[in-house]
Amino acid sequence: MTSVTVRGVWRDEVPEGNLDARLLDGFTGAIGQSRVEQAAGDVIAVTGLGDRERATAAGLRLSASAAARRIAAALPQHPEAAVSVALTVDAESFASTVDPDAALAAVADGLLAGGYRFRMTGARTFVSDAVPVASGELSGVPGWRRGSALGAAVNTARDLVNLPAAALTPADFARWAKESLEPHGVGVAVRDAEELVANGYGGIIAVGQGADNPPRLLELTVGDASPEYAFVGKGVTFDTGGLSLKSSDALMDMKSDMAGAAAVVAAFALLPALAPGRSFAAVVPLVENMPGPGATRPGDVVTLRDGSTLEILNTDFEGRIILADALARAAELHPRAIVDIASLTYASRHALGDEYAALVSNDDALAAEVVAAGDRSGDRAWRMPLQPELEYQIRSDLADYKNFPGVPHARVSTAALLLSRFVGDIPWAHLDITGPCYRHASDAFGAAGGTGYGVRLLAELVRGA
Structure with a gap:
């Protein structure tokens, strides 16, 4: 099982003037941008968080979705293929003026939204899942639990619409x-x-x-x-x-x-x-x-x-x-x-x-x-x-x-x-x-x-x- 760390990057954390790999890739830290990096053997899904001073819970959710979507889109689409990836979260990288509990809820919700996959296996049968998230200690945090429940409910509604x-x-x-x-x-x-x-x-x-x-x-x-x-x-x-x-x-x-x-x-x-x-x-x-x-x-x-x-x-x-x-x-x-x-x-x-x-x-x-x-x-x-x-x-x-x-x-x-x-x-x-x-x-x-x-x-x- 490959562990992929999801890490948020604010726009002001992307250096100006130095042509590093992120800038060459067009990554500026905007919401919706994501890329996969490798550092010291670790796989990191980097996602843009936008402007720190304009942070919102809804924006953090979209950023987490973008990271999870990047990984989900790279996985085999056959419904019987085993998912050999689990996401972990660098929670501190998402810290901002947004209430910490609300921020964690948004990230948990967003990972489930972006990692969502749906495929029919027959006329009336289907497989629905999301890229697994290894939440660790976060699983005991109220905001994380609330966001996870909300994300699961959203994905349930998506299942119903997709059928x-x-x-x-x-x-x-x-x-x-x-x-x-x-x-x-x-x-x-x-x-x-x-x-x-x-x-x-x-x-x-x-x-x-x-x-x-x-x-x-x-x-x-x-x-x-x-x-x-x-x-x-x-x-x-x-x-x-x-x-x-x-x-x-x-x-x-x-x-x-x-x-x-x-x-x-x-x-x-x-x-x-x-x-x-x-x-x-x-x-x-x-x-x-x-x-x-x-x-x-x-x-x-x-x-x-x-x-x-x-x-x-x-x-x-x-x-x-x-x-x-x-x-x-x-x-x-x-x-x-x-x-x-x-x-x-x-x-x-x-x-x-x-x-x-x-x-x-x-x-x-x-x-x-x-x-x-x-x-x-x-x-x-x-x-x-x-x-x-x-x-x-x-x-x-x-x-x-x-x-x-x-x-x-x-x-x-x-x-x-x-x-x-x-x-x-x-x-x-x-x-x-x-x-x-x-x-x-x-x-x-x-x-x-x-x-x-x-x-x-x-x-x-x-x-x-």
Whole structure:
């Protein structure tokens, strides 16, 4: 077993003027830069930390990710190949003005993120791991333990997003959630299609009725009191667009349309230990959106959980349909606040790219909390307007609402405006994660595929409350 020491280097530690090996290699100490060196028989993965005076926990996490990614990318990719490398950490090299406990948490999290590897071994089987870390004495440090747990939860969300739809139907997802979360002390209730029909979840049924794999609804609980937060995660395990069929290119990544659900479920595994004695809830609709014989037709009208009616004009705008039912259910739980997380609109990615989620909220204080949690965690969000003056774009002539605005403008806002109608007066925040939830190609910080976006943000939101 080869031991590789991960060592951080600040920008001011790279000498200027002297053409040493690092400078010849273009290494300046910037975040995202990494290289492998050998000194006195030791293998060292050097990673840039950026400017010391501007250090943040999120930056340290990225730096650790870059080092681990450098090593992971060099290992054999065959799933049965033995990993003969273990990482150790020069913890002192990461020291800065960042709180030491938070710094260790960030490094532990980052090593797991950068070292993550995923490979399918069959139609429904896979191997997922991360480059091993020999933590030694660090394993007893609270920050290290917290960061390791967070990194593992993020990688769990990535596993779920990376699984092909044939390996993760709504029933598979629900079964996995129950088996994984109940040992952590999370209450898990699974509602099947028959229960959804009987209890008025017309939106979830409408989206799922074209598929051979029927929908499910997950309800998660931690604690016995009224929840501080009710989280809602969009779980479309595959989205063809239904009868409003997507293009062949657009279909390629549609296994990832349940990234919001993956983030909520993975984060819930952390909550009993992260926030003992506190109460939280989650509502997670799980569907396949398929163009089968029973599929909803454009123009159909359905009755939603709260009794309102919705005209479905475009079946590829399915996320807001299932979220309407889920948000209505979340509001019935009377939480202090509701946060939903969903890969909802291409418009959010067009506006903000792959690094920021679009945030829309009906409450300034909650929006500020979400933005701050995103900044601290590295799962960044940018607030966009709710725009009530666009009400005409969600109103139908035949029903209370319609799911398709009819114009290509302000689609982040119009989607959120429709969702806002199902939370009542409860403070609510909507995170559109279409950009940051999926990495279309590997980069300096991690492998291609699901990113686990949202797990860190939700965990930090709870920690900071």
